[in-house]
Amino acid sequence: MTTAKIDRRYLLMMAIGLFILLVILYPLWQVFFRSFVDAGVFSLKSYRKVFSYPSYYRALFNSLWVSAATGALCMLLGTLLAFLVVRTDLPLKKTLRSLLVLPYALPSFFAAIAWIQLLGPQGYLARIFFHFSGWDTAPWNIYSAGGIVFVLTVHYFILVFITVAGALERMDASLEEAARGSGANTFQIMSKITLPLVLPAILAGGLLAFIGALANFGIPALLGMRARFFVLTTSIYYALAIPDFGLATALSSMLVLVALVSMAFQFGIQKGESKYTVISGKAVHPSELKLRAIKYPLFFGTTLLVFFISIIPIFSMFLTALFHYWGAPLAAANLTLGNFVYILKLEAGRRAIVNSILLAALAATITMFVGVVVSYMHVKAKLTGSRMLDFFATIPYAVPHTVMAIAMILAWAKPPLSLYGTLWIILAAYLAIYLPFAVRTTHATLQQVHDSLEEAARVSGAKLFPRLRDIILPLARPGMIAGWILVFMPALRELTVSILLYTHRTETIGVVVYNMQDAGYREIAAALASIVMVLLIVGNVVIRKLTGGVTGF
């Protein structure tokens, strides 16, 4: 009976191992492997191609500088806002804070679409600018590298904001009080004590923004391709359209390499930060800086900023969805609900909604199941080899989604088992990219279930499956539902993977929004995007309720 029990747990682990091998390890290996192969033999031809054609090595260069610029701007904006919201007596801090997080809850290509609506040649803000300035061309161009950096910054600054705000909140107030006691003034304290202490958090957040910008596809695709400005992700998309798999895999390997190096740095910084005992997990309340005379000017400025980056884009999307045609003057006669009716009647639209809901539900359910098993083996049963499984399951976290899509094509779009053109290949990619999130949430949830609760079940006579069914799963349920929604929501509006893997009949919501926007049917794209936005916001509210505000955006 002893051996039978152990076999069953290892059997389960082997099944999960096989799953990870099929959807993560084998496809990623294919990308790496194919980049070094030409006509069946080892070759560096693809890499030589990247470095001999300006359009390709420029893409690498563009990716690096666009991401670096984004990271730097995010550090500036995120740190400034974190200071204001955490450490000063700014009014309405809580409201401002939750509004700041809003843009990140929406997909980045929605942000690109919204900013095109606002700042594009016919954009709402552009028109207001023309009206007041009397100019007939704007001094800016959203379809440019600058436009990409701008929208990326608005989308990713929150990563710096969250890490810095967290570090500021955990900081021991006595450190600053000690400086004040030594006769330092507020400015000296901030620059000599506070800033150096949160510097690791600023850098770590900046690197997260850098990695996000590097892996982003939607923003450079919608804003850059029209201006023939390519970055790595869009070049990979282009190489696949040719199709040149050697080139696509070589570019992908380089993208993964840059992402991995940045992630290693980021990890190192965060690990280093935890060595400082001064920033502890204790709930201390740092003193609030009195803003005095500049309090209301700063409040006004911050509110205006939040209004622009959080509220206006969403408003713009809804407004655009209501227009008869893009560019129509703002008048009641030009407003209609027809676009919503149109998209819901359109066969491709309906199909995309069904496909996306199906894919998102399947991806959320399967990744949560696998996540629970992996986490249980690792956190609770502590079986040999479970650590390895855990590590492999989190690998896709470091892999840009574009690369994951190529990996699926290479692994599963060839005989004997070709899934290309089916929903299954999209599902496989979703499973790979969302598994790390599922593992992470189930980890945290299971860690909260005290070991003795399971031990008490064992003493009561419960074997593995009864105690999973009666004790572990019911106790982990709230966390698992939240985790399920956390996978379901991003999967519902996924673009990067779907756009590379879809064919006729396997469109997803993201694909239809993108294609409609790209083809110029902006009011239709906006209508579908608006429906999704409402779903996402409702989902967020549900998660926050479920987890008591711990997870969700």
Added chain:
Amino acid sequence: MEKIRIVNLSKRYGKVIAAHAVSLAVEDKEFFSLLGPSGCGKSTVLRCVAGLEEPSEGEIYIGGTRVNSTADGINVPTELRPIGMVFQNYAVWPHMTVHDNVAYPLKLKKLAKGTIKTQLKDALYTVGLERLADRFPSQLSGGEQQRVALARALIKEPEVLLLDEPLSNLDAKLREQMRFELKDLQRRTGIPILYVTHDQSEALAMSDRLAVMNAGHIIQVGAPAEIYTHPANRFVADFIGLMNFVPGRILARSGEEATVEFLGSHRLNVIDRSDLSGECVVAVRPEDISLSQTGPIRCRVEVRNYSGHLIDFKVRADGAVLRVQTPKTAIYQEGEELGFTIERAMLFAVRESSSEGIGPVDGKPFAT
């Protein structure tokens, strides 16, 4: 009949030895405690009996059945061992009612509904919870949750009951009360108990026998009174109850009586069956010292602490500070010059060999 027998049990975590060649037996209807400071290995032994840890070496028998043998590769999983267990944090399942918590072991046995109902009623009655059956654990006090855990452990009528510091999360008043209840429960049900605690007064009060552990070793096994009056070594003497340690020198021996010189040139005859000679440590319990105006060993009262049922003094005599406890009627004041006599003392070696598993003795062995 022995209900638990542990033979040469060792447990290693990497290089750390948590339990070292532990052997003991718990008789039927016996309340047996494992007592020791935190990290001494007592919980490890208990968890090995429960099957929650696998021994590195040794054998364990429960109710005559061998459940562990490293030599023969036997390790019966926890869920098949005839045990009930109560955890330090009770481990009452928060998503189940009292009824469902207690009935769970029977449900797993797939007993008939009627049988479950009768047994459940009995179990809830035994711990006095019959009126709270439909409550959820969050609606119960710590003491009530404790009883749920007890009822759940008892309901499957195990051969033995394992208790892992079950009282340490309760407040002081309730803890005292639960001592009586636990013992009473054990007398009524007759179930043998293996009890783990770091609280020596708890172990003394409840146990039929106890084993004092330190650094993975069992130092002494015996009835509470035996261990209190005849501690096997200085560690036990120090860990159980209060004890004063003063350096001394053995001058002569005749039979089982040793003459020892200490506190300057004071001499005392002590019953001592050891073969100590020369330098030694004289150990005296605070209640074995009688203060009086005329006592031969002169001292000065430094601190007087009134604690209701007795009075606690710290007195200085010839460079040493001694703890003395007197009945609450003692009228001596701080700063007063007094004398005392010693009614009973024990002798220990200055250095105890580490092969006995003696770790550093906490606190200061020699008063200054």
